[in-house]
Amino acid sequence: MTHRTGWTIAVLLVGPALTGGAIAAAQDSQFGIRGLGTPGRWESVRSRSTGGAFGPFDPLSPLMEAPLADLGQLTATAAGYTSNRDVVVGGTTTPLRTTRFPLMGVAGPVAPRLVVAVGFTTYLDRSWDVILRDSLMLRGVLERYTDAIASDGSVADVRFAAASRLSRRIAIGAGLHFLAGSTRMTAERRFDDSTFARVQQSAEVRYDGFGLSGSVLIGVAPGLSIAAWARSDNRLRAKVADTTSAVTDLPRMAGGGILFAPSPNARVAASVAWRAWSRAGAGAFDTWNWSAGMEFGPRRMPIRLGARGGQMPFGPGTTAPTEAAGSLGTGRAFAQGRALIDVGLERLERRGGGLTERVWTVLVGLTVRP
Amino acid sequence: MTRRRLALVGAVLLVAACVERLAAPANCPDFCPSGQITIVDTLLTSSIHRDSSYRGYVLAYQSALMLAAHLPGATDTLDGRPIFRINGYGARIPADTSAGAILGADSARLQLYVVRRDSATRNLRLQLYRLPITIDTGTTFGTLVPPFTDSLVRTINIDTLLAQPGRKDTVTGDSVVVDSLNRRLLLSLKLDTAAARYITTDSGTVSYGIRIAADTLASIAFGKDGFGPSLQWYLRLDSLGTTVARKPGALGARLASFVFAPPPAPIDSTLAVGGVPSAHSLLRVAFPKVIRDSSQIIRATLYLVPAVPARGAPPDSFVIEARNVLADFGAKSPIDLLLGDSAMIHPGATDTVKIEVTNLLQQWAADSTRPTLLLLRPEREAQTLGEIRFYPSVATAFRPTLQITFVRRFPFGAP
Numbered sequence: 101m102t103h104r105t106g107w108t109i110a111v112l113l114v115g116p117a118l119t120g121g122a123i124a125a126a127q128d129s130q131f132g133i134r135g136l137g138t139p140g141r142w143e144s145v146r147s148r149s150t151g152g153a154f155g156p157f158d159p160l161s162p163l164m165e166a167p168l169a170d171l172g173q174l175t176a177t178a179a180g181y182t183s184n185r186d187v188v189v190g191g192t193t194t195p196l197r198t199t200r201f202p203l204m205g206v207a208g209p210v211a212p213r214l215v216v217a218v219g220f221t222t223y224l225d226r227s228w229d230v231i232l233r234d235s236l237m238l239r240g241v242l243e244r245y246t247d248a249i250a251s252d253g254s255v256a257d258v259r260f261a262a263a264s265r266l267s268r269r270i271a272i273g274a275g276l277h278f279l280a281g282s283t284r285m286t287a288e289r290r291f292d293d294s295t296f297a298r299v300q301q302s303a304e305v306r307y308d309g310f311g312l313s314g315s316v317l318i319g320v321a322p323g324l325s326i327a328a329w330a331r332s333d334n335r336l337r338a339k340v341a342d343t344t345s346a347v348t349d350l351p352r353m354a355g356g357g358i359l360f361a362p363s364p365n366a367r368v369a370a371s372v373a374w375r376a377w378s379r380a381g382a383g384a385f386d387t388w389n390w391s392a393g394m395e396f397g398p399r400r401m402p403i404r405l406g407a408r409g410g411q412m413p414f415g416p417g418t419t420a421p422t423e424a425a426g427s428l429g430t431g432r433a434f435a436q437g438r439a440l441i442d443v444g445l446e447r448l449e450r451r452g453g454g455l456t457e458r459v460w461t462v463l464v465g466l467t468v469r470p
Numbered sequence: 471m472t473r474r475r476l477a478l479v480g481a482v483l484l485v486a487a488c489v490e491r492l493a494a495p496a497n498c499p500d501f502c503p504s505g506q507i508t509i510v511d512t513l514l515t516s517s518i519h520r521d522s523s524y525r526g527y528v529l530a531y532q533s534a535l536m537l538a539a540h541l542p543g544a545t546d547t548l549d550g551r552p553i554f555r556i557n558g559y560g561a562r563i564p565a566d567t568s569a570g571a572i573l574g575a576d577s578a579r580l581q582l583y584v585v586r587r588d589s590a591t592r593n594l595r596l597q598l599y600r601l602p603i604t605i606d607t608g609t610t611f612g613t614l615v616p617p618f619t620d621s622l623v624r625t626i627n628i629d630t631l632l633a634q635p636g637r638k639d640t641v642t643g644d645s646v647v648v649d650s651l652n653r654r655l656l657l658s659l660k661l662d663t664a665a666a667r668y669i670t671t672d673s674g675t676v677s678y679g680i681r682i683a684a685d686t687l688a689s690i691a692f693g694k695d696g697f698g699p700s701l702q703w704y705l706r707l708d709s710l711g712t713t714v715a716r717k718p719g720a721l722g723a724r725l726a727s728f729v730f731a732p733p734p735a736p737i738d739s740t741l742a743v744g745g746v747p748s749a750h751s752l753l754r755v756a757f758p759k760v761i762r763d764s765s766q767i768i769r770a771t772l773y774l775v776p777a778v779p780a781r782g783a784p785p786d787s788f789v790i791e792a793r794n795v796l797a798d799f800g801a802k803s804p805i806d807l808l809l810g811d812s813a814m815i816h817p818g819a820t821d822t823v824k825i826e827v828t829n830l831l832q833q834w835a836a837d838s839t840r841p842t843l844l845l846l847r848p849e850r851e852a853q854t855l856g857e858i859r860f861y862p863s864v865a866t867a868f869r870p871t872l873q874i875t876f877v878r879r880f881p882f883g884a885p
Contacts, residue, residue, distance in 0.1 A: 194494045229493040287880040297768040303882035338883035345883030416500035
């Protein structure tokens, strides 16, 4: 396969995202209904199988740009997740299920010491559907009704990134982030009394925003690397029928990680991230998230384990909801390493405001190096 | 083979995985969207104006029914009398070359459909009168008082006839067929030579009128056109000096109408609906822009206060309907037949009439070119004697009002 053919395939993979035709979303949560949404995880399946600990060092995870510098050839990747989520509130458990394709990207060297990447990932998932049973006094009569308010869509982060290895020890990268997406929102009310017509309103809400990011990867010693990153997004503007309905400040964020590879068949990593979501307004919190994970075994078919924890940015009350997860996974290389399939399994629990979510997520990733 | 199985399992898993299930019970306000559906209920007391009534849309002879009633009231008696004229063959039966002039009639059989009656009516009696053959669409109740006084032809007790074995009266030759599916009675009345006089100088044309009476609730309706009166003559004809009998084809009524008293009160400032000739009322509504432009109407109710008790025969409740019009041309406004809302009116009642007009106002909101005008008319024009009159907009205390329940625009896009 020629270099040009490879880029053509890559553009075909990523193109729909850039034109807004792609469906991009991540695992959603009831905690995102009240706020801007559920933040996406900027991780490939490989990283996520390690709890996200390998994210700062994984060139295919859109968290940092600097690791792209070590990408020696054109590479395209995509990921898909299926989540089975139990929402427990007030002693009632509701099973929910979603399937998402939250990650797609292509990267490759374009010049000596310069690698560029383009792709999209989910910035905020805004897919939810709530059903409410209530009543109100109308015309002097207590009228019972059922509300169904739904949102289907997400805000995607379209990233253009570049990275360069400055020396054997230092690689740097930077990225431009265009936030774009839309949600189809519907609000419906059905009265038990059929003399009241069904309320049905809908609108397409379009979102846009902009962000910048930068990162550095430093080889401290053989087998030991540290990474640091920072990102700033300006604001998320919501438009309904070309009228701005809301402008919300987006967070500044920063994070770092450490990777230790004592042997070619064993790697351990840990990372931490801080996000200033409280800028988004009432009901939003700054969050800290940590992760730790390992990958061992031959690179053709490694075993991955990880754990992570931290906070969710949106929730009721005065403290941020928390989340904790454990994950495992593996991968398999085919065709002399030109194709990789990664699979993972994650068990996640979120708590806050009297609500608990327990999620099983099956992760599947595909990477092609033409 | 193993690869195929794996591919099949993979495909099944993929399809199963793509099933979304997102709907969850809400736990508000903590886990609900910040925006809520906001409902507003408002009473438009002064939005209806420039209302008016018009009479004369459907006249008695244009009605689909012939109305018969005899209902004594406190001050007068509601008296409806069907009248019809059946033209004869002339001096000869057309196309019958085997015989000559019509000499006269041996007898005739008159068929009448009773298409509406109250099953609670007892001792229902029909009185058949011979009327002048000059009756026409302009004939009034007053001009027929003499023949309805002195030209009685037959009296038939329908209840007695229904009680006969086989519903046939072997003495009079009358019979009745009950169509329980369509709730119709087919009366077949035998008229003897004296009752059915074929007068060749009148071309055999005969006219009859019907009065009814009953112990209670004497109000019925006779059919017209396909279910109208028909007369089967049994004639005597001259055939070269010999008298022969002929039974030509039955003849239908060329004129079928009814006269009634008292006549409807003239149109005044009230909003009249119904009656004969039928009356319509127009209500012009100043439809608030805030409702039209940025909301969804989920219920709209028109309240009308009767100015007088609804007129009409007590057993004949009638339906009035509200409709939109396509353009405001006053009395001749073209009616939009697509959507209509209705209310039942019970004669004698004075209760406030409520008509749910949700779909009509939704149409106004959806199409701003529509005139915001409600037309009130009887659902079946001139098919009952019932009429109701409502207070107009100038009667401040009792004016027509609209109660509208609407939903404000949902705050989509709000965080």
